[in-house]
Amino acid sequence: MTGKAFLVDTTKCNGCRACQVACKQWNNLPAEKTSFFGGPEYTNPAKLSAITFNHVKFFPVDRKNPGGPIWEMMHLKCNHCEEANCMRVCPQSAISKMDGWVVIDQSKCIGCGACESECVYQVPHVLDKTRQMYGLKKSIQGEKSYKCDACTANRRSVPACAANCPTGALAYGDRDLLLKKAKAVMNQMRGKYPRISLYGETQFSGLRVITVLKDTPEKYGLPLKPKTVNVEKAEAVRDAYQLLSLATFGLPSLKRVAYRISRSMMG
């Protein structure tokens, strides 16, 4: 796997959320309604959504530390998997690769939610029908799926999140070089973090977000061997959908029904 990638170095992340804010700004996305403890510890908003393409998760590590509670923090977004489950199951072929990045073409999307349910990292989200009026310059429509596109739509040379990280915890560049850098960081920090680990080198034949974790992937909720979709079944569902969708008059609501029937027919 060659080309560009991100490197997330959790040993350097201070949880400032500049990446989160820069992503909102460059993608012209509205804020979420949040509460102080929206997610685990200080994670806020609670998770990725159709209007939050990257966020910072806080993990509780030691709340009883005498010097004050200790947390781990990690920047999260679409991993842009080489063998992407979302792409394999989309019945509309609305998901494709652009220079290696996994992107969604909302003009083809019918909001069936297949990508949402098959992404093991819970990344893409179909925007609720009632949440389409934000007064944005760029139209964000209900019943369409959204996620990070690595700023391909923004045509940035360096994606906004990486360009605005003040600590160097989020880098962007050639994947091969970033992998070497990640391994050097691990060697350097192993004394301080004996269980330091790397995530993204092999999962789904390689992710375009490589993460250096201070502890094991399981501690961060990342599966070491994530489940790949059954390709034969996914193709059978798509074939059935192609036939059924001929009778849907191009209406997304009927297409969603056709998709549900196709999926139930194939078990």
Ligand code: SF4
């Ligand atoms: S992380 Fe999820 S949404 Fe992103 S490419 Fe992989 S399967 Fe698709």
Ligand code: SF4
């Ligand atoms: S919601 Fe359905 S049609 Fe839209 S991108 Fe996801 S899988 Fe494809």
Ligand code: SF4
């Ligand atoms: S901008 Fe950098 S340091 Fe700040 S939360 Fe994001 S990854 Fe961490």
